[in-house]
Amino acid sequence: MKKIKFLILILGLAGCSFQPYHKEARLMLGTIVEITCQDRAAITSAFEEIKKIETIANNFNPDSEISRLNAAGKIQASQDLYNMVRESLKYYRLSEGAFDITVAPLVNIWKEKIREFENKKSSPYQGEAGRGKSRGLTLPSESQIKRALSLVGSDKISLDDSTSSMSFTQSGMSIDLGAIAKGYAVDKAVRRLKESGVRSALVNAGGNVYCLGKKGSRKWRIGVRHPRKPAEIVFYLDLENQGAATSGDYEQFFILDKKRYSHIIDPKTGWPVDNNISSVTIIAPDAATSDGLSTTVFVLGKEKGLELAGKMDGVEVKIIEK
Ligand code: ADP
Ligand code: MG
Numbered sequence: 001m002k003k004i005k006f007l008i009l010i011l012g013l014a015g016c017s018f019q020p021y022h023k024e025a026r027l028m029l030g031t032i033v034e035i036t037c038q039d040r041a042a043i044t045s046a047f048e049e050i051k052k053i054e055t056i057a058n059n060f061n062p063d064s065e066i067s068r069l070n071a072a073g074k075i076q077a078s079q080d081l082y083n084m085v086r087e088s089l090k091y092y093r094l095s096e097g098a099f100d101i102t103v104a105p106l107v108n109i110w111k112e113k114i115r116e117f118e119n120k121k122s123s124p125y126q127g128e129a130g131r132g133k134s135r136g137l138t139l140p141s142e143s144q145i146k147r148a149l150s151l152v153g154s155d156k157i158s159l160d161d162s163t164s165s166m167s168f169t170q171s172g173m174s175i176d177l178g179a180i181a182k183g184y185a186v187d188k189a190v191r192r193l194k195e196s197g198v199r200s201a202l203v204n205a206g207g208n209v210y211c212l213g214k215k216g217s218r219k220w221r222i223g224v225r226h227p228r229k230p231a232e233i234v235f236y237l238d239l240e241n242q243g244a245a246t247s248g249d250y251e252q253f254f255i256l257d258k259k260r261y262s263h264i265i266d267p268k269t270g271w272p273v274d275n276n277i278s279s280v281t282i283i284a285p286d287a288a289t290s291d292g293l294s295t296t297v298f299v300l301g302k303e304k305g306l307e308l309a310g311k312m313d314g315v316e317v318k319i320i321e322k
Helices: 002-015 040-057 065-072 079-094 101-122 142-149 181-195 287-300 302-310
Strands: 022-028 031-037 074-076 157-160 165-168 201-205 208-212 220-225 233-239 242-248 253-256 259-262 277-284 316-321
Touching: 022 040, 031 040, 031 181, 040 065, 040 079, 040 181, 040 201, 065 074, 065 079, 079 101, 079 157, 079 181, 079 287, 101 142, 101 253, 101 259, 181 201, 181 208, 181 242, 181 287, 208 220, 208 287, 220 242, 233 242, 233 277, 242 287, 277 287, 277 302, 287 302, 302 316
Parallel strands: none
Antiparallel strands: 022 031, 031 201, 074 165, 157 165, 201 208, 208 242, 220 233, 242 277, 253 259, 277 316
């Protein structure tokens, strides 16, 4: 009896022909993008999809589609740009303006401040190290914020579904897809993997992930970092055919006079979000939803954020408070 069981086990193993997983990482979309699956050629092809989205949504490249839209105030958009803007307007409406891609002028101001701070930190001539004000760092002026705020409001984006064209109804406006492009790109890559016949994969664009199928007999296991102790994992997510993303105040920020200023902006005030949240993790049926919603809930705060996410199918929220 024992012998027969042993034989069946051996036959079973031979039948499943285990193939090793390959992981490839590339610098894209301003972050590290990793794709893990058992088919190398499929990985290469999936990266092409991510590259396409980067080419469209990169604000730093003056030739990108988004830069051309921002410069001209109108464009005959590619399907991908159109989809990303459409999706963003959905979150704008659902959140009553907390998620708003027209925050771009404010994002520019605050990201410039974050850069200034980073430069000071790494300067060898910083004198009294690490203490904001003493190193000459100042906050943006109220008039600067006011000017930028006057350009904000996604209701001033006009879309024409029949021609995929879009335009701004106020001159000087601009958009920033930083809160949704990574999730959207992950979904595109996953679609390409599926077309290549892949049934098990992990795509991770700087913490915006999608887990396709399982890894062997188990779900994919994703660790979420502690917002204040980068070496520590606070919890694990076990995912199968699901996306997940975390928005936090701990990757791009500066501290001045003991106050933290991050890269997620409250479009109502023009200032970085100032609530009790350090990070929001969203699990959702796709990566674009988890990306868009994690930023949205971060801005909305716990009560309103949970209320909104509670209305959406297949969505789970994990909030870490300060
Ligand atoms: P990350 O890009 O760091 O993973 P998020 O997905 O939360 O984090 O996106 C933050 C980015 O979204 C910012 O860097 C900025 O480009 C943009 N952004 C900031 N505030 C808002 C907002 N209220 N609505 C939409 N986009 C925003
Ligand atoms: Mg996001």
